[in-house]
Amino acid sequence: MRFLRYSPFVAAALLGCGGQAAAPSELALTNGKIFTADLDSPWAEAILIRGDRIAVVGTTAEVQAAAGPSAKVVDLAGRTVVPGFNDAHDHVTASLPAVAVSTGTDPLPDPPFSLVADSLRAAVARHAPGTRFRVAVGERVLADPTARRAALDAIAPAHPVEVQAWSGHGLILNSAALTAAEIDESVPDPLGGRFERDRAGRLTGLLEEYAAYGIWPRMAVRTDSAVRAAFAARANEAVQLGITSIQNMSTGLLPDNLARVVDSLGVSIRVRIIRFPLTGPTGRVVDSWRTLRATEGGPVVVSGTKYVLDGTPVERLAAMRDPYTDRPGTSGRLNFQVDTLRSILQDALTTGDQPMIHAVGDSAVGIVLSTMAELGPDSAWRRLRLRIEHGDGLSPDQFPLAKRLGVIVVQNPSHLTLGPLAAARYGPKRMATLQPMKSILNLGLTLALGSDGPINPFLNIMFAVMHLDNPTEALTVEEAVRAYTAGSAYAEGQELVKGRLAVGLLADLAVLSQDIFTIPAPQLPGTTSVLTLVGGRAVHDPGGLVASGQPIAVR
Secondary structure (H helix, E strand, O other): OOOOOOOOOOOOOOOOOOOOOOOOOEEEEEOOEEEOOOOOOOEEOEEEEEOOEEEEEEOHHHHHHHOOOOOEEEEOOOOEEEEOEEEEEEOOOOEOOOEEEOOOOOOOOOOOHHHHHHHHHHHHHHOOOOOOEEEEEOHHHHOOOOOOHHHHHHHOOOOOEEEEEOOOOOEEEOHHHHHHOOOOOOOOOOOOEEEEEOOOOOEEEEEEEHHHHHHHHHHEOOOHHHHHHHHHHHHHHHHOOOEEEEEEEOOOOOHHHHHHHOOOOOOOOEEEEEEOOEEEOOEEEOHHHHOOOOOOOOOEEEEEEEEEOEOOOOOOOOOOOOOEOOEOOOOOOEOOOHHHHHHHHHHHHHHOOOEEEEEOOHHHHHHHHHHHHHHOOHHHHHHHOOEEEEOOOOOHHHHHHHHHOOOEEEEOHHHHHOOHHHHHHHHHHHHOOOOOOHHHHHHOOEEEEOOOOOOOHHHHHHHHHHOOOOHHHOOOHHHHHHHHHHHHHHHOOOOOOOOOOOOOOEOOEEEEOOOOOOOOHHHHHHOOEEEEEEOOEEEEOOOOOOOOOEEOOOO
């Protein structure tokens, strides 16, 4: 599920950040309220940073005693400090510019096609031929057989039109958009995807799953400068929110572009590039991704590979063991047969590359777990740390096997806001166990959080502590922050390097504008970072806190 570039939640503009400052050899942060994300000692008052690492965590007196005479001291005056957020499921893309056509049905758009047609018709009248349009819709348009290429062509014959499911699983293109993407009538269905055709065999414009994923790079600006600019914009936005690491699912990006820029992104945060192989009519296309590497020791790493096993409940494509409550004849479907999944997982065991499987429905999750158990011993999987991305349908009867295999669940809190749509799809019995988070932590499984949409971690923490779909699975703020920091670091195999504020770990942290641990949940999204450090270096310091810090007097 991708509450992504078409998401109604995403902010319309990216703001600049404060310039990077040279890191002092020693930096002391004193008199603060510091959440370390360490289970054994979660709170502290002060931190001493030497170079890019944390040297002391404790009281202000302890830090002052350990600091050298030239250490710069920042009096936090009671401000709250957290480890830098690590977005475990981000999407940085370089999409072609397009006019967003609003249907006035935010925040979860599910307009009828008649409303889409009216809005698009008005937009066409205001823009010159060749202007690209993008419309966010829900299941109602995707399931409407009249909402297809021919109808879009009648409204916009000279404008490329993308009608995109806001979940990221479903795409309708008109003829101009198909032509721009170099898709003609002879295109074969790829493994795991479908180009819908009418009775005459002509493309209707509807693309599902891997058919759509293969189109996304063709709807992107494919220049190296555009890729660099996309990552720079994300980094600028991230540091203002205390995000110091992102794990990027590389949907919509091409490995050849990334190969040329991976060592020259020049971003101020840590970036993990996660491979996303596409498919062709005869199978997976993996070779170009396998050769993608980054220079060791830099701020950008390339590791892990993602595959999408099923869709989402929005389009009723999440693979369920029992039919959807609001459409008893439908249970969703798998994008890959078990033989293909087995091959994907065997590749992971052979190469040691961490697999990340998008599996939403309980059937999809169950098949992943059973195939893992069939292919290798528990110990091998615990070393590999397979990630289930989303895992909304992970059910209590699957918990013991998931724990045995060391599965990590990466959840995206904006998915917890489906409300009436989720209730209609799942029914009351399944809603009672839907989208587990608290249960995952109680079981001892690792939970990580990522955005998969609006990147504001404080908005996502609000969603996690409210859990509108299933409040019994809501987290505390402390649990949500720990999942967003220590959990995300574990999910990328970096828990001994970052994710907590502990001696010897990287000094990645954020000083916050308000105390997120005491304010009412609805106020959380208004939080910002007033100081963001990456490796002890101020990458966002709009108030000049580090610059104004005073050296300790010589004792």
